Amino acid sequence: MAAQTAVSEVDGANGRLIYRGGYLIEDLAPVANFEETAYLLWHGELPSRSELDALRHEMVSARRLEDAARATLAAMDPETDPMDTLRTVLSAQGATKTIAKPSAGEAVALTAAIPTIVAGAYRRRQKKDLIEPRDELGHAANLIWMMEGQEPARERVHWLDQYLVLLADHGLNASTFTARVIASTGSDLTSCVVGAIGALKGPSHGGATYAARTMLDSIGTVENAEPWLRDAHARHARFPGFGHRVYRTYDPRAKILRELAKTADPKRHQVAAHTEELALKILHDEHPERPNATNVDFWASVVLTGAGIPKELFTCIFATSRVAGWTAHVLESEEDLRIIRPASVWTGPAPGKKPLPVEQR
């Protein structure tokens, strides 16, 4: 047990994800958008109409990049991994002259700035000019706008927004835990979020959605699912998008995303559904004792694709969502700050070896 939290709870045994206030994810997703979800995670209750309006206003005014961040974005090689660009430019965006305690206002500001950086990284990869945010668009719609320069269809915004709601928090996952360890030293919120971005980048964490999409691309057709999976299995390769450290049953977010995928990307849904069925069968046949459920990355990869998000941005879009949880956890931990400095077990030799000066080595 590394922390107490009321931000979210992953009830792995029962396949339940509970957001702050006691909301099951399947109850919340149909009625809340990302902004409302972030407010819930930060403040403990869903916003009223006027609170939501105030939050939107605050977010809109924090979308534009600071001069240092803008120049840093321009300094990055356009082909840089977008997560590295996000890590660097957000670090510049949140840089300050003196250290400040994490605040709710900063949580809003960092959350609001991320889509501008992600879209900026994408436009630079495309060798296209950056597009300024549009104040009247919501968080998800504005992100697609800044990527494409065209107002996106309502359904695409809905799919992306649902993804952002579903991924916004998930207990003490590795990136959230990173943010809490950094916060525990009394450091600032930008340092916490920048560190969390670095953790999310890992293939075993945020990078898994990309891997799931890559697998589905490689499978390509319903007919190819069986030979592909059998071959991968024979080579002892893992199937991206299956298995989870906490869930012992179907991930409730994956269930919602699987349903959304039917309309978001019907063709890929078909291939994915067939792949899922076979993959679970192969995994179960080999290890019937293991709970080899589909995880959120598998179906997220289909929904994000349907929403028109290029796969090289998947991990950045994950960060766009999870920053709400990271910052909520840091704000919660501020209430009772103790440095996280775990014990280790020494596996080296007993002390007392005498070093020789370099001349005698």
Added chain:
Amino acid sequence: MAAQTAVSEVDGANGRLIYRGGYLIEDLAPVANFEETAYLLWHGELPSRSELDALRHEMVSARRLEDAARATLAAMDPETDPMDTLRTVLSAQGATKTIAKPSAGEAVALTAAIPTIVAGAYRRRQKKDLIEPRDELGHAANLIWMMEGQEPARERVHWLDQYLVLLADHGLNASTFTARVIASTGSDLTSCVVGAIGALKGPSHGGATYAARTMLDSIGTVENAEPWLRDAHARHARFPGFGHRVYRTYDPRAKILRELAKTADPKRHQVAAHTEELALKILHDEHPERPNATNVDFWASVVLTGAGIPKELFTCIFATSRVAGWTAHVLESEEDLRIIRPASVWTGPAPGKKPLPVEQR
């Protein structure tokens, strides 16, 4: 127990710090410089003469900043907290097009680049032009050279170098643990180090050396130590530089630094020694059951001052040293990578509360 490690061991009960291979810090410091110490932490043994030459060559060629890092440094407001500049510019320096597994070569490169960034941040604060590194100078000497543009006296280099040796690793402290959590997701070494910098920035961690110096500045004279400490104690203020989460006796690094301080800054040593004696007495009188020993930050602040390091750079100089340990821990953890995703205790309400659409809230 969060990890097994053979990189270093803090034996708090006996006041011993053991570096990789079984070297007690008090045995190592008199014969090894920072480059040798870093090699030891990375490779498990001290370098031979030819291995040390090869390492020096490798470090010298990695001192110069990449274009993106150089432009990012130029983009930062010169008055930015130097730790924020370091976090941002190192993130740019280590940015890549594709994710790579942490490697010893990268550990060397990041370690070598940090002084260039720290000195660059300092020069910009001073509104002075940057100074290019000088290949024939060692790590510590070159850092002072890039800050001042003059070759430093041999003793100043020695004091700084000794500090860098002593602080290079210290078990699973919060910044090292941050690096290991980030590494556990399969992320890259730059992400680990950037996250660790964010953790080190906290006043309860790397920021404490600055606080100790600020206290000594505020005390100023031997005569003022008692009234200052009594007053601070009456206000329930903590004494920076005293107490540690792990040591239950005198920190062995503080012992070495206390001795160095005598020559590095004799006048401040006098004030500090008197302050130490009184502070320990006041703390002991109130809580005789507590092990209120002097910690490393207290005497480090005097030695760094004697070495001519301005206090606004103290935490950056800490990072300049600890990066050896951070990267050694990450490389060690790569041998058996498991995601660090601790359990949490839910303190929120039971699930099942039904959310209302915003119109009805």
